[in-house]
Amino acid sequence: EEPPQPTPGDPYAEDPQRHPALRINTLKPFNAETPPELIAENYLTPNALFFKRNHFPVPVVDPATYRLQVQSSGGRTMSLSLQDLKRRFPKHEVTATLQCAGNRRAEMNAIKNTNRLGWGVGAISNARWGGALLRDVLAEAGYKPGDKGHVCFEGLDKDQSGTVYGASIPFKKAMSPDGDVLLAYEMNGEELPRDNGFPLRVIAPGIVGARNVKWLAQITVGPEESQSHWQQKDYKGFSPSVTWDNVDFSSAPAIQDMPVQSAITEPGPGACVCPGELTVKGYAWSGGGRRVIRVDVSLDGGKSWHMAKLTGKEQLPGRAWAWQLWQLDACVPEGTKEMDIVCKAVDASYNDQPNTVAPIWNILGVLNSAWHRVHVSVGEE
């Protein structure tokens, strides 16, 4: 199939080429997820298959003239080139999983349509990021560890009226020696792909994707969170009882840390498996640096459970920013006609996932961390 031809005046005309295996959700802006069957094949998601979540056209940036504007503590603006960021600050590397707040929204839409992107289980990926530590840059800009407030980011991406994407994280996270927040220019040892924020993005490990601002243009520090739409009126969690008619956006905190999550990536929903040996695979992750300590898998809809084998690199306590992949080698008894495969993970604070989606359904369709369920049929040997 030919890629769609750019139309004159199309603001998306300069968007990059993408890997054909990506599962496209929307083309303009480009939103696409890793194919589920490939997720558990790679602890580090290849850059081309890393999920893409764009709000606007991908900015066209010349790395030679690119500058990051950092508001200094004294009020002046510090302007940093890419070379400045690479030469004046030590390179720090972090393996961190990013997850879109809307990952697994399709399951929420199936209950009651939110009219928002119907992500499957693939709006989550893991990479090794390299860049300057945000705290080093903030220190250079005159900020002290005990300062308070929020670090606000603006991207180069904008809508047609000129409104730029923005978000913020707590100053404490930004400055914490254990926070590992990066201004990243490297992803799995390569330049950032244009879709993932070239030439510079925020990596705030343990925190929802939406705060990991791409195509970073500007950093400011202040007493308030970002006043952007995405910090104030999106990426918040509400009770299932809240409707668009009665929602009070100020009543819920902006999502930062995410809750414990897991999903089955193999077999896929509706697959036909053979009796005998069956390998179930998936991922598990929790926000806030909380390590996943266990994944339970059920083959009977949640009545009985088996412990999956977890794989992943060693991580520091409280700084478990990366997912773990898991696998269960199971046996499908002869005569089985169908199976409800279910997974749930437990994190280092012994947080559990809720059993079902409906009680956590919300108008924004975010934070679906219910047990993941895959129904399969069993064929003849």
Place this chain on the structure above:
Amino acid sequence: EEPPQPTPGDPYAEDPQRHPALRINTLKPFNAETPPELIAENYLTPNALFFKRNHFPVPVVDPATYRLQVQSSGGRTMSLSLQDLKRRFPKHEVTATLQCAGNRRAEMNAIKNTNRLGWGVGAISNARWGGALLRDVLAEAGYKPGDKGHVCFEGLDKDQSGTVYGASIPFKKAMSPDGDVLLAYEMNGEELPRDNGFPLRVIAPGIVGARNVKWLAQITVGPEESQSHWQQKDYKGFSPSVTWDNVDFSSAPAIQDMPVQSAITEPGPGACVCPGELTVKGYAWSGGGRRVIRVDVSLDGGKSWHMAKLTGKEQLPGRAWAWQLWQLDACVPEGTKEMDIVCKAVDASYNDQPNTVAPIWNILGVLNSAWHRVHVSVGEE
């Protein structure tokens, strides 16, 4: 009713008198919870009604001769009297909720008996604690904030063979400026009650009760967690599939932070309520300093939800150590015969509670944080 008379040679002969309203689980050792109908009446639980969880007889301590032994960084032992702790270190105050790992175990026992204490919803209480900051005492003993390992505590309480109660917390929690870990000698402005650790106990906010060692005798710092039974072979969470025959205690981390929790304290299970106005009350809390941001209450077993009104003192971000009490003023329609009241809370990391108990059941009967359900009948007006 007369209190039981001490029998000669009874190691519990010196146990204190207790408030008659406490719901007793076991007398020797004394384990008792706050009466559920009184829980939501007091943001600060009165000392006499604070839950009591003893492993052994209550030590008899003369405050004049009491000494805390602190192993210094150089290996020497620092011996501190109560007066030393009160005079040489600034008094720090923290409002913190303590919860027994076994709170709500009765619901687990109802599924499959763990043969352990069948706590209701009252093995949780909240108090204003005053004492020396553990980090100040550790600094005096020569430890530096960047040191690593675990801070191990031993109590004066012991079994008949002389084995003393012990537990540990991560050094990082102990030394964190945001950790608020106390060596507490004050509880709601009074001396600690004997049952709650007189004259000195650990208060490790956000962390399971079991690590908040009472009748504190000794503090050591080392690379390993406490080697005590309670750190190594109890107070850990396992998959429902783990049995006493196949349990591997080393496979699960010792509980520290607890997951998000909530319970209904009024009306009680099996109560008969009147049609018309109904007030539902309860508590909600999460470990690790994560604030509870919302409590959802259902009157129809979880099909539809209402947001409860939360009350509690303002708390610092990431240092929300105290519970919040909540209330829902509901309407019971004429003609209703019975109701399934359910509550669930959400914390600042948007963690949810699991819907049901069976999938989190475990051989130790700990960490029951499932939705709490109360079935009531509706009488005539």
